[in-house]
Amino acid sequence: MLKEAIYHRPKNNYAYAYDESTLHIRLRTKKDDAESVSLIHGDPYDWGDGSWNYDTKQMSKSGSDELFDYWFVEIEPKFRRLRYGFELKNKKDVLVYTEKGFYKSIPNDDTAYFFTFPFINKIDIFEAPSWVKDTVWYQIFPERFANGDTKNDPPGTLEWGSTDPTPTNFFGGDFEGVIQHIDHLVDLGITGIYFTPIFKAYSNHKYDTIDYMEIDPQFGDKETFKRLVEACHKNGIKVMLDAVFNHSGYYFPQFQDVLENQEKSKFKDWFHLKEFPVVTEPKPNYDAFAFVSAMPKLNTENPEVKDYLLEVGRYWVREFNIDGWRLDVANEVDHQFWREFRKAVKEIKQDVYILGEIWHDSMPWLQGDQFDAVMNYPFTTGAVNFFAKDTINAVEFKNIISNVMHSYPNNVNEVAFNLLDSHDTPRILTICNDNKEKLKLLYVFQLSFTGTPCIYYGDEIGMTGGPDPGCRKCMEWNTDAQDRDLFEHIKKLLQLRKENSTFTANDINFIVSDTTTNHIVYTKKDRDHETIFILNNSDKDIEVEVPLYMKGKNVIDLWTGE
Amino acid sequence: MLKEAIYHRPKNNYAYAYDESTLHIRLRTKKDDAESVSLIHGDPYDWGDGSWNYDTKQMSKSGSDELFDYWFVEIEPKFRRLRYGFELKNKKDVLVYTEKGFYKSIPNDDTAYFFTFPFINKIDIFEAPSWVKDTVWYQIFPERFANGDTKNDPPGTLEWGSTDPTPTNFFGGDFEGVIQHIDHLVDLGITGIYFTPIFKAYSNHKYDTIDYMEIDPQFGDKETFKRLVEACHKNGIKVMLDAVFNHSGYYFPQFQDVLENQEKSKFKDWFHLKEFPVVTEPKPNYDAFAFVSAMPKLNTENPEVKDYLLEVGRYWVREFNIDGWRLDVANEVDHQFWREFRKAVKEIKQDVYILGEIWHDSMPWLQGDQFDAVMNYPFTTGAVNFFAKDTINAVEFKNIISNVMHSYPNNVNEVAFNLLDSHDTPRILTICNDNKEKLKLLYVFQLSFTGTPCIYYGDEIGMTGGPDPGCRKCMEWNTDAQDRDLFEHIKKLLQLRKENSTFTANDINFIVSDTTTNHIVYTKKDRDHETIFILNNSDKDIEVEVPLYMKGKNVIDLWTGE
Known part of the structure; x- marks a missing residue:
């Protein structure tokens, strides 16, 4: 057997506590190499007559990708602690794999050879809110969903859908619009709304926050928001908000104070300034999101900043009973901040869902101490490339999906946020080259897959659009212009997902x-x-x-x- | 090239922040397969004309073990964030390795292919106290080092060294004895003492704590301990204590209360009880260290227990100015507790050293949020098997050491606690089969290796002894009976280590x-x-x-x- 391909390391996707009594153990081997694998296991302290007492348990092949097979076994160690290794067999070889390397037979004169899961401590177990795995999300970009109250329209608001979106135009979408159209969402069958930012900001996308404690007046006020959350909850719909904590906006008063008072500003440690005077042009001389001078990176290690942002996290849960936080650019903020954020918001409401925006492999954030899930872009890439773009074949697709699933623990997969598109990408029908049949098939896959799927507003009625700002068109409310056939297709899938527990199964x-x-x-x-x-x-x-x-x-x- | 052997995953020993501006990146390949490897790297947001702007940097081969070569490069990304991949070459192949898999050439139409180190946040960097890497430890088992004050001898104390140690006998070692013999330690050249437990306990080893806030009366009192710490500090010697937080002792009043009041005890949630009545015989019906009924496992998830133990952690640092905590059975306590422990003790004294007792691969505890180091038993095994036991050859030895070093980041290796033996193992001269020449050579290796080495009391003067209790003999103070040649050998090595920075280099x-x-x-x-x-x-x-x-x-x- 190919020793170089064999891989295992505990306390990540290869060995983790699934619940208070159950461990999941995985092993990776070269594809089509081992014919059977057994887990060698026992209590670390179970000795008799100078040798370690162990058992073996057959593992099953849980999947394969291009290069590897993955083996899986579930085990409930009586004393919640485990020493273990692997016995691999094929027609030619028997191989024992331990933390100390490879052996021809099981060495049991010492437990020090073996891998260890020292103790299942409840508090360390990855445990997302139980409601999440049965939730189907609907992403709303509030400026473009529905204008329910023209009184709060910002100056220069254009007529709904009268022109294509640009990076700077406004159409007056607001909370009242969402409340008025909640029947549409109930009819479709979604059970959670993810709102892109709603706090006071300058732009139409609101990712450049001015005040994290205020609703942007173009969307309504706190009373409207309270009514919105209540309307959602009454209809069995959870509400998730977008927390943009990596950076503030240019008009964030603390940053304005820095620009005005420079070295004398009492907020100079709120950001990552590199020199004085602070300038935004021609290039920002401070850390920013990407190289966007209008989005200065917040110093989340500064206790003042931390206190402020943690209170933001608590406030909207406590006062408005929201159900989740989606964390923007989550991977560029320090782990320590997210650990404290989790503690802060879960103390207010135990079952708040914490979703990080991370586009790459995210195991370091999914250990149970930080996020409940990340936006599952590796899933997106695989599904879109096969169904929508035809750039990979059926085997390559299977390999990618298998690889994604084996990159994380099962309890992580069960709540992964599986999106097809968003305000950051072209719309999925456009990616499908307007081929609705392909899109319908893609929905079958997305909505029959484990995790928590998300539908981007308007996709369900056949809206199209290229990259930002094209994907941010006004929602089409004229039912004659809506693709009702697509709507019914998705509705039916959501119904089947609700009725058949196999759809959400891992x-x-x-x-x-x-x-x-x-x-x-x-x-x-x-x-x-x-x-x-x-x-x-x-x-x-x-x-x-x-x-x-x-x-x-x-x-x-x-x-x-x- | 053998794709199955190629491995990289960020945010552990393969990619980590070495300091505020420097990333270390490693890659694993099949042994003798790649001839050169380059890092493909760039800022994640550095785009021009629809393609990602990247550079390449040559990696160097930092070592090999039985199956693999390891490649290394240091890089200082200008904006503290990095996208990267690898280009591998040999005479036959060129291969590009990214998070999304293998390519024949560098794909730069998207950064999504690549691995990510999203941002170097200072607070997340693994940073052990700077003094540790220059420290040489000396482990003292206080009951057996020196009896300096017979007034505090426990009843039944035997004459010093009059007989072999048993699991239950006492010889009256105490703090006064350490103070009186500090010259011996200064002469040898050690710069830190690790004391096995000193708190009030029942046994001679004191791992069965009765009161974590009190000195065991057989060692002296708080005033004596204060004098001891001061004497050490005056002589440039750091002091590390042993925190036994996984379990208490049988006579811990809270556990006694449980045994007495059973279900009505207000301390019943301090332990992991499984049923009532709680019984210790024939087997404990509660979680214990191993199966030792006299060592009931503490429930470190209980806020009361946590508050108590964190205050213990703070108290001895705050009141007695100790320099380090060694954490007993550290891997069986929850990660969350250790994160809070680190915060608690470092708030009192920033440069306290936190050392976990973990015998196996320990990356999950060495991410910067929990421990500064673990007891490096994999190093011990390799060094002892080659030099002392002759059970492995020179190549196998090199492979093990190389493997150990590549299992952790360099900043972790620099403070690893490298021991040869302890109160838990036979003495190293005995393991060497009394062959002093072998032992001398082993010391050359241990004391020229990166990390922070530890010498077990008495080893330096040629003491012998088998497994516990044999290894816990009374220190030999009769200079005629001491092996002064061995002492001088070690003293010389310590002097060389002090004078030559290459000894501690990584x-x-x-x-x-x-x-x-x-x-x-x-x-x-x-x-x-x-x-x-x-x-x-x-x-x-x-x-x-x-x-x-x-x-x-x-x-x-x-x-x-x-």
Whole structure:
């Protein structure tokens, strides 16, 4: 067996506590190399006659990607602590893999050879709010969803949908508009709204905050927001807000004070200034988001800044009963801040969902002490490239999805935020090159996958648009101009997701990934049921046989109900 | 190249902030596979004409073990954030490795392919106290070091060294004894003392605490301890105490209260009880250290317990100015507790050293938020097996040491607690089968290695002893019975370590690992100097050539001074 391919390291996606009594252990091997793998396991202190008492337990192959097979086993150690290693077999070899390296047989004269999960301490377990895995999100960009109250329109507001969005124009979308259209959301079947920023800011996107404690007046006031949250809750819809804590806006008074008073400003330690005088042109001489001078990076290590932002985190949960925080540019803020943020907001409300915006591999933020989830862009890339763009084939797609799933613990996957597009990308129908059939198939995949999916406002009725600002058009409320067929398709999928627990289950098995026909077949299983999904990602009709083991069983076609 | 062997994942030993401006990046490849590796790197937001602007920087091979080569590069990203990947070359292949997988050439139409170090936030950097890397520790088991005050002897105290130690006998060692013999330690040249537990307890080893806020009366009182710390500090010696927070002792009043009042005890949530009545026999029906009923595991998630133990942590630092805490069974206590512990004690004294007792791979505790170091048993195993036991050859030894060093960031290695033996193992001379020449060689290696070495009391004068309790004999104070030659050998090494910064430097390069002669040659380098170490781990004389590149240079023999 190829020793170089074998990988395991505890306390991340390879070994983690799933709950108070259960450990999940994974092993990586070269693809098609090992034929069986067993976990060698025992209590670290269970000795008798100078040797360690161990058992073995068969592992199952939970997936494969381009290069590797992944093996999985669940175990409930009686005393919540475990020493363990692996015994790998194929026709030619038997190999024992431990923390100290490879052996030909199981060394049990000492436990020091073995990997360790020292103790399952409850407080360290990754535990997202239980409601999240059954939630389907709907992302609203408030300026563009609906104008329900023209009295709060900012000066120069354009007529709804009268022209294409630009980086600077305004159409008057507000909270009243959301309240008035909540039936649309209930009808669709979503159960959570993620609002991009709503706090007082300068731009139409509001990512350049002026005051984190105030609602932007163009959206309404605190009373309107309270009514909005209540209306959502009454309709079984959770509310998540966007926390832009990496940087403030240019008109944030503390930053204005710095520009005005320079070295004498009492806020000079609120930012990462490098020299005086502080200048914004031609280039900012302070740390900023990217190189955007209007978005000065906040010094979240400064206790004053920390106190201020943590209180922001607490305030909107405490006073308005919101259910989640989405954290903008979360990976550039220090881990220490996020640990304190988690503690602060969960002390107010235990089951607040904390979602980090991170586009890359995010294990360091998902250890249980910081976030409940990240925006699952690796999932997005795989799904979009296969279904929407046709740039990868069925096998490459399966490999990517398998790789994503094995990059995180199962309890992390169960609450991953699986989006197809957002205010930061072109709209998904546009990415699909306006091919609605492809989009429908993509929705089948997204909405049958584990995690918590998100639909970007307007996608459900066939809206199109290129990169920002094109993807931020005004919501189409004229039902004649809406694609109701697409709406019904998504609605039906959401209903099926609600009724069939296999949709949200973590256990996915790709039975077929056919590069010739470009179709895939996967099953999803929970304790009691199994659902088989057959997705034909081509424009040709194909015939697919039901897998052998399903023959003769009582099978219901979920799509037709037959 | 063998793709399956190539490994990198950020925010651990493969990519970490070394200081406020410097990142260290490592890559693992199959041994002798890649001939050169470059880091592809750039600012995540540095775009021009639709493509990402990147540079490349050559990496150097920093070591190899049995299966792998390790590549290293240091980089100072201008804006403290980095996107990066790797370009690997050998005669046959060019391969680009990114977070998204392998490519034939560098994809720069998007930064999403690449690995990310999002931002160097100062507060997240692993930063141990600066004094630690120059410290040489001396471990004292207080009951057996010296009896300086017979007035505090416990009942039944035996005459010093009159008999072999047993698990239950007492010889009256105390603080006054340490104070009286401080000259011995100064003469040897050590600069830190690690005391096994000194708090009120039942046993002779004191790991079964009764009161964490009181000195055990057999050692003296708080006034004596204050004098001891002052005497140490006056002689340039740091003081580290042992915190046994995983479990209390049987006679801990809170546990006694549980045994007495059972379900009605107000301390029932201080432990991990599983049922009532709580019983200690035949087996404890509560969580304990190993299966020792007299050591009930403390519930460190209980805020009352946490407050109590954190105050213990603060108290001895604040009131007695101690310099370090060694944490017993540290891996079985929750991470959350240790994060709070670090914050609590460092708020009192910024440069307290926090050392965890962990016997296995410990990356999850060494991320900057918990410990400054762990007891480096993987180092111990490698060094002892080669020099003391002869169970591995020179190449296997080099592989283990290289593997240990690449398991952690360099700033972690620089303060690793490198011990040869302790109160938990046989004495090192006994492990050497009483072969003093082997032991001398082992000391050369230990004391020329990066990290912070520790000498177990009495080892320096040739004491012997098997496993606990054999290794806990009374210190030999009769100079005629002491091995003064060994003492002088170690003293000389400590002097050389003090005078030559290369000894503590992190940069080690094994030039020769000869399995025939069993000799090794390694160099250690810092900015200005290089030292070559030639260790002949055999009983035969050998001739060793000075490496070619050193010929003609001005070479000083550090051992003879010539």
